[in-house]
Amino acid sequence: MKALATILEPGLQTTVQDAGRPGFRHLGVPHSGAADILSYTFANAAAGAPPNAGALECAIMGPTLKFECDAIIAIAGADMTPLLNGAPIVSYAPVSVKKNDILELGNAARGARAYIAFQKGVSGEAFLDSISTYTPASIGGHQGRALRENDVIFSAELNHGKPVETPPSLRIAFSQDFILRATEGPEAEAFTPEALNHFFTNPFGAGSRGNRMGLQLNSSTNTLTHSIKIMSSAVFPGTVQCPPDGAPFLLLSDAQTLGGYPRIAQVINADLPLTGQLKQGDRVWFHRVDAQTGLEISLQRQDLIQIVSSDFCFF
Amino acid sequence: MNKSPSTKIAAFGENGWIIYFSETDNLLAQALYTNAITKKLRVIPGIIDAVAGADSIVARFSPAHLNSAEAKRAVEQTIDKTPFNDAPTPTKQINIPVCYGGEHGPDVKNICKQNNMTEQTLIDLHAAGRYRVMAVGFAPGFAYMGPLDDRLIMPRLTTPRPSLPAGSVGVAGGFTGVYSLPSPGGWRIIGRTPMPLFQAGGAEPFVFEPGIEVRFTPISASAFNAYGTSSA
Numbered sequence: 001m002k003a004l005a006t007i008l009e010p011g012l013q014t015t016v017q018d019a020g021r022p023g024f025r026h027l028g029v030p031h032s033g034a035a036d037i038l039s040y041t042f043a044n045a046a047a048g049a050p051p052n053a054g055a056l057e058c059a060i061m062g063p064t065l066k067f068e069c070d071a072i073i074a075i076a077g078a079d080m081t082p083l084l085n086g087a088p089i090v091s092y093a094p095v096s097v098k099k100n101d102i103l104e105l106g107n108a109a110r111g112a113r114a115y116i117a118f119q120k121g122v123s124g125e126a127f128l129d130s131i132s133t134y135t136p137a138s139i140g141g142h143q144g145r146a147l148r149e150n151d152v153i154f155s156a157e158l159n160h161g162k163p164v165e166t167p168p169s170l171r172i173a174f175s176q177d178f179i180l181r182a183t184e185g186p187e188a189e190a191f192t193p194e195a196l197n198h199f200f201t202n203p204f205g206a207g208s209r210g211n212r213m214g215l216q217l218n219s220s221t222n223t224l225t226h227s228i229k230i231m232s233s234a235v236f237p238g239t240v241q242c243p244p245d246g247a248p249f250l251l252l253s254d255a256q257t258l259g260g261y262p263r264i265a266q267v268i269n270a271d272l273p274l275t276g277q278l279k280q281g282d283r284v285w286f287h288r289v290d291a292q293t294g295l296e297i298s299l300q301r302q303d304l305i306q307i308v309s310s311d312f313c314f315f
Numbered sequence: 316m317n318k319s320p321s322t323k324i325a326a327f328g329e330n331g332w333i334i335y336f337s338e339t340d341n342l343l344a345q346a347l348y349t350n351a352i353t354k355k356l357r358v359i360p361g362i363i364d365a366v367a368g369a370d371s372i373v374a375r376f377s378p379a380h381l382n383s384a385e386a387k388r389a390v391e392q393t394i395d396k397t398p399f400n401d402a403p404t405p406t407k408q409i410n411i412p413v414c415y416g417g418e419h420g421p422d423v424k425n426i427c428k429q430n431n432m433t434e435q436t437l438i439d440l441h442a443a444g445r446y447r448v449m450a451v452g453f454a455p456g457f458a459y460m461g462p463l464d465d466r467l468i469m470p471r472l473t474t475p476r477p478s479l480p481a482g483s484v485g486v487a488g489g490f491t492g493v494y495s496l497p498s499p500g501g502w503r504i505i506g507r508t509p510m511p512l513f514q515a516g517g518a519e520p521f522v523f524e525p526g527i528e529v530r531f532t533p534i535s536a537s538a539f540n541a542y543g544t545s546s547a
Contacts, residue, residue, distance in 0.1 A: 025366045026353060027521055028452040028495075127515050137455050137496050139515040186325060186333050232450065232459070233368030236328070236375075258368055258452040266328035294329030295378060315330055315363060315377040 001154040003068035004118060007147045011063035011105065013211075016122050016141035016153070017115075019052045021130040025257040031237055032132040032140065035212055035253045035276025036113050037314075038305065039077030039172060043117035045309045046074030046092050048163035053121030054131045054156055056147075058114045060279060062105020063147065067097050069155070072119035076166065078111030078174060078277060092171060094119070094163035110174035112279040119163075121156035134254060136213070164308050172277065177203075178284045180271045183291050185240065185263035190228045198223045199264060200288040204248065206278045212254040214241075215278055222246045228262045235259040238267035238275060240286070250275060250284075268294035269314035270301040319399040320345060324387065331364075331375040332390050338370070342461060342489070344401045345370070346449040350525040352397045359389050367450060367525070369459070405447065405528035411493065411508050413484050413531045414539035415441070419507035422469075426486075426503060430466050438533055440464045441505060446491060446529045451521075456495030456513025458523035463489050475501035482508045484531070491531075509542030 007014070017040065020033020034040030034057055044053050056063070062080040075082050075091045082089050083104045089095050097103065105114060124131030124141040133141030142151055188196055198221070207216035217240075225246035234257065235241065241249045241261040248264065252275055265286055267275060278284060289297070298314050305312045320337040327333040339345045349367040353374070356365035361380025366373050376386035415438045416423045427437055446460035463486060471487045476499060483494040485502030494500055495512040508531075512522045523529075534542075 023357075023363060025364050026357070026451065028455045028457050127520075136498060137513060137515065139455075144515070183326070183328055186327050231369035231371070232453075233333070233371045234364075234366035234373035234452075236331075236364075238328070256453050257366060258450070263327075266331075268329050291326040291329045291383070295383070298329060299378060313377075313379070315375075315379065 001123065002157060004071065004122065004153050004155045005065040005067050007063055007065050007149060007151045007153070008102070009064040010147045010149055010151070011058050012061040013059040014063045014147045015057050015133040015135070016054050016124040017057040017132045018054050018130055020132050020253065021128050024128055025234065028257050029128060030134060030254050030257060032134045032254055033130065034115065036077055036115075036172070036273040038273035039113070040115045041305065041309050041312055042092055042166040042171065043074050043076035043115035045164045046076060046094055046166060047072055047117040047119045048094060048160045049117050049119050049121050050158050050160065051309055051311045053117065053158055054124045055115050055117040055122060056153075058105055058116065060112055061107050062114055064102065064104040067099055067101045067103070068152070070096070070098050072096055072163070073103070074117050074163065075114060076117070076171070077114040078108035080105035080108050080114045092166040108279070110176065111172070111277040113276055118155065119160045121158040123154045123156040136254070166308055170304060170308060172274065174277065176282045178274050178278060178282060179287055180267045180274060180284060181289045181294060181297060182240070182265040182267045182286045183289060183294050185265045186233070187228060187230060187262035188264050190262055191224070191226060191264060195223045196264070200286050203283040203285050206280055206282040206284060207247070208280050210278075210280065212252055214249050214251045214255060215275070217248045217250055217284065219247070224248060224264070226262070230260060230262055232258045232260045235263065236266070238269075238272050239263050240265040240267070252276060268298055270298040272314070319348070322394060324391070327373055328375070330378055330383070331373055332387055333371055333373045334390060334394065335371045341401050342449060343447050344399065344403060347403045347526050348397065348399050352394055355393050355397065356390065359393070361386065362389065366452065369450060403526060406524070406526050408528040408530065409522065410530050410532055411510055412534040412538070412542070413442070413506040413508050414534050414536055415506035417536065419539070420505040422503035423505050426467070426469055426505065429469070432466065437467070437505065440467055441491065442531050442533050444491070444531070448523050448525050448527050448529060449490070451523050451525060454496050454498060456521060456523065457492060459490045459492055460529050461490045463491050467491075469503050471501040472503065475499050479504065480507065482510070482512070484508060507539070509539050
């Protein structure tokens with residue numbers, strides 16, 4: 001195997017991710033994969049990597065790495081002010097690096113996750129056809145865990161294509177305010193109409209309890225406390241669960257497969273990538289759409305993304 | 316006899332349907348029924364996920380292959396074609412060794428106190444059960460098993476423990492289960508098994524499937540520590 005880079009500083013949580021492990025929820029296996037599938041796709045496309053190639057997902061505080069060979073890379077997602085040998089480099093476009101070059105990513109001022117893609121892909125341990133890292137079960141990626149200092153990542157030596165830069169209008173416009181379009185969840189009607197309207201019209205703060213499984217949301221009012229009981233039922237990335245204490249939980253790509261709390265909302269696929277960019281202190285609104293509208297929005301968005309990555313699919 | 320529970324269907328997200336099944340006193344039969352349905356759904360082109368819960372199933376579809384109405388029809392037809400068997404027989408049986416109580420079972424004392432029984436009674440009751448896997452999910456290798464003896468039925472902890480070691484054996488409501496991975500958890504923990512229940516690198520990573528029979532066998536702390544060190 002060909003060494004690609006050595007991790008000099010790991011950052012907060014840098015993991016190998018691909019497009020995920022869909023279709024195994026009945027076995028208790030979460031989807032995993034890039035928390036922001038859009039920026040991941042843009043990074044791979046800009047590097048000329050195949051659509052499902054392994055890339056590095058960098059959360060909140062990026063890593064520093066030293067290249068062990070010449071390579072073509074591309075960065076997308078949250079702006080972590082990437083520096084190559086101390087000089088700023090562009091994102092959403094291919095960048096040539098040489099052996100012994102140093103790439104340094106800093107803190108994300110806006111958004112939460114950046115992606116570093118490599119033209120020939122990063123290799124990782126495969127489980128159920130995916131190399132995405134799922135740390136709770138120690139599967140995928142680099143020994144099933146986040147990267148550490150002195151880890152060496154290897155090239156997957158995939159056949160690559162031509163780099164495609166991301167038009168600025170397609171990129172996520174990062175701010176600290178997020179609007180997520182969502183359909184009413186299966187238990188939405190179990191809440192009072194006032195509580196439900198409040199949920200869909202007022203902002204929540206992204207809380208401190210957050211990881212790739214989910215993010216706790218805070219509200220200044222406590223209108224969502226309830227005593228609704230349900231039997232364990234399927235949940236997905238984008239499901240908003242409401243524990244009895246009234247602080248909702250937004251599930252992300254590593255979400256468990258079954259949950260026992262009422263589901264008040266389901267974020268539409270088109271806005272799911274944004275959920276992977278929320279960090280503590282950001283504000284988030286849930287905007288109510290019906291299922292048909294949600295599907296139309298997602299299909300239109302998918303159509304646009306296919307300009308950059310022709311195989312891209314939200315479903 | 317063999318009468319299917321009634322159903323109600325509703326949209327879940329922009330590309331999913333949730334089907335609720337009416338309450339039944341035969342949870343095992345219902346669990347196997349919903350699992351049989353989801354198994355058939357998963358091989359239908361365009362169905363990308365079919366997950367059974369305790370009293371519901373959720374099926375998600377790919378709009379490139381099925382529109383919403385077609386997906387709904389496929390789900391309804393699959394339910395209609397799946398027989399409900401109210402006396403299902405187990406497909407296989409597995410035996411899980413458990414070291415009960417002590418450091419491995421931090422909730423044994425509070426359950427015994429609450430239900431006015433000795434630790435030995437609790438162990439005997441739990442190990443006497445002939446459990447069936449009702450549902451698989453939550454995490455890789457986790458299974459919901461029942462029925463549980465009435466005297467062991469306890470609510471979840473009001474505040475979940477932040478971390479539990481893999482192999483922790485717990486009870487919650489009418490179910491017993493084993494935490495297959497280290498994780499936070501709100502079930503009451505009565506013991507721990509040294510047997511791995513999820514092995515990503517193994518030939519068969521998943522031990523459980525719905526319907527199989529599970530028995531628990533008490534083992535000593537020294538047997539727990541020695542597990543896997545012999546050639547067996």
